[in-house]
Amino acid sequence: MKRELVIVLDFGGQYNQLVARRVRESNVYCEIYSYRTDIETIKSKNPKGIILTGGPNSCYLEDSPTYSRELFELGIPVLGLCYGAQLMMHVLGGKVERAAVREYGKTDVMVDQSSKLFENVSEKTVCWMSHFDYISQVAPGFAITAHTADCPVAAAENADRNLYAIQFHPEVLHTQEGTKMLYNFVRGVCGCAGEWRMDSFVESSIQEIREKVGDGKVLLALSGGVDSSVAAALLSKAIGTQLTCVFVDHGLLRKDEGDEVEAIFGPRGNFDLNFVRVNAQQRYYDKLAGVTEPENKRKIIGEEFIRVFEEEAKKIGAVDFLAQGTIYPDVVESGLGGESAVIKSHHNVGGLPDFVDFKEIIEPLRDLFKDEVRKAGLELGLPAELVFRQPFPGPGLGVRIIGEVTAEKVRIVQDADAIYREEIAKAGMDQDINQYFAALTNMRSVGVMGDERTYDYAVALRAVKTVDFMTAEAAEIPFEVLQKVMSRIINEVKGVNRVFYDLTSKPPGTIEFE
Template identity: 70%
Template sequence: MKNEVIVVLDFGGQYNQLIARRIREAGVYCEVHPYDMPLEKLKALAPKGLIFTGGPNSIYAADAAICDKAIFEMGVPILGICYGAQLIAHMLGGVVAKAKTSEYGRTAISLNANSKLFESLNGETICWMSHTDAVKEVPAGFNITAESVDCPIAAFENAASKVYAVQFHPEVAHTENGEMMLNNFARVVCGCAGDWQMADFAKEQIEAIRAKVGAGKALLALSGGVDSSVAAMILSKAIGKGLTCVFVDHGLLRKNEGDEVEAIFADKNKLDLNFIRVDASKRFYAKLAGVTDPEAKRKIIGEEFIRVFEEEAKKIGAVDFFVQGTIYPDIIESGLNKSAVIKSHHNVGGLPDYVDFKEIIEPLRLLFKDEVRKVGIELGLDSKLVNRQPFPGPGLGIRIIGEVTAEKIRIVQDADAIYREEIAFAGLDEQIGQYFAALTNMKSVGVMGDSRTYDYAVVLRAVETSDFMTAKSVKIPWEVLEKVTTRIVNEVGGVNRVLYDLTGKPPATIELE
């Protein structure tokens, strides 16, 4: 049975996939497509509802994103969010103008309880605003359904036409009843049954990949992390022995990690996969020599990965498909969804212009990390593997500030191993979203054994996060940090200072680079 679908039309905002995620959490399948998707293709999806996302520009800007007005004639419910709300007003005859007071952050609003969008909600709630323009006049036939002190038209709707609009962002956690609002849109307004589950996603991906690859061959870039491991399971179930998993040891892994990955994936009794390990550390070190810019390092590592994979594909022979465990935060941060480039992920924005494969397959590109883990459980992966600490593809190359050298790699590997060991000993390893040690490019004066030292500072990082789009620092017990610090300074040569990073995301990224 084909699942009901709600389509999110992407106008370039940062949180667009969060909308799709919230709809999926309501049990309704959801896809994200560009705002200028051809109308016939959009109709072919037979959506039960449409959501217009936020966006970075003014509706009156020369490069404003404007969709086909015929969308309003499809007869399906529409919800506009932020820019999407302004777009609805503008296209249907309302007025949008620069607000007297811009609103950013948590804002109290008053709701009209008669709206289906706000069904079961109290008259007052807190939402997340982020806008400079605002709707000044609603189109004919529309009613105002919410207001704030500085935004008299915080929400409006035409219930008869099933067109709804909100100036705030219900998809973010800061909007207290945002999930309920999106659930109401999907289940109450659109009338969706809510019969979609994560198991359906895995099944659909397996069937789609089986149909695409057929009797062909695919090479999967396996890191041993959650994303690539889940991707490997999907491909294995789809094409069996047509899949070869290639693990490139670029010499930038955590301490002993190469051997640990090989022990898991080369064991035919655990996972029946074609597994190849390639020691490419020397070529990566040579390419990174003298390079200090973190974005340049990502690009170099990304291209070198691809070149190794191309070489291995030629050895296997007739490999047309290249598979990656790309997930949605990678895409957003790499700027491939009309958003600003934050950093290039080696498997997305870090790819070279030319890749010698017929097609790249990314079965997880629409999922967040926690959703990927759910798919892994559905596919029968061991929970320890599914909940494994995330590790970036560029590895320690982006956890070492400045030039990458053999000495620095040794330092950060040893410091990180101590940190992970003590976190596990304290029973905190399953409570923290991600934690690691990184090496700064700063040296400072210290005193050890009555002698002067001039050594590196190590930075410890630990964050709480579920989707890896936002994060906050973890309050690790002081005694644990003291023990980690003492051990690193005493046991890791070349380090005389340990720092703890308290910065959240935003404004920082999770990695230190």
């Protein structure tokens, strides 16, 4: 698929995925690369624009991330954000210093509306600031185009060279007109036509899959979650019964979910594919016995996935390709894209064993963010209730159970989670909250039930509101709903005597517990 490309160079900022996501909202394809990516690689990709992210360092220190002056002399439009803005000024002859007053949070910014970057942006607009350093002197040839009460250079540009620097973060929702600014850069300054859409993605992906697979056979890991379901629909549309979907019931699914997955994708479903269900609950429990470290659990679950697929492939016969529902945040958070620290291993990215007994791996959704996956699902004709179902991690309840995974703990968290989801739906809040679930802590405490002393587990409830799953805030659930959930869990789920509600946002936390 030929597509315009904007490159995001990551300097270690926490919002790198958000930058890429906002660019794609302008219907322009965007990928994230580390600042260590050499200049020849960047030139070979023929980008229409380059965006430099924020980062935690001071650009004037010797060991801080940097880039050569050549980047700004390619004739390609460059936009620097926060650290990226400071680095641009520093490399091109400006001056960056420690600020006397640190700016953090929502800030009124006065902008020059004659700038291409601020076209149709209010003269006074609210932006999200987060910086210790500031640009004390712009580089030669640059003009100041925005300021705040404490920051003399909130934005600067050299319009003749298509170089733009912004001290704040236009990618976060707190910057009220940030999406408009990024649109102005990629569509106005870079001249992108904006042809990155799900209909064209689906159409071109189907053609690419057919060309790659030929008359070969494909084995897909089908969990029943949004990502693997959309991957199954896309592959089914492309190659039909050349696709075999193996659904591994590892015993770490939500309550009754195994049967629900089989009802949708099995022989009585509406998909043109082969469906195999493998009941491997005890196999997983045995492998996970005594394992408490989160990354080890993820990797064990990931390796068992591959082992099961290898075994099923041998039963099926010759299988040429392994397909997976990997999406772009999986790749970035596993440290395979950009510069940010590894957040977690994913069973279908960082958790893969070195040896995989297939010719090649097909990941048709690897370039998509979660909301793009949902759009693709609707484009493929999947029912809305499946496309918008609650996200569920690949390792399942293995990462919603803190500490060792046992059959008893799985039963507890399944029952508690089912009650929680049922009450949220009864309260009419299921469409307002983007993700919610119950997790089992590893904490046991003393309680009193029926005049008897108990020593049981605590369940933690999680509910977040988010646009893109890159950042999230805890949802405000009415106290009476939480009380009802708490009462039902303690009374109906054996082994639980306390219920907590998690108020942590992302960042600093993650949406999942492990």
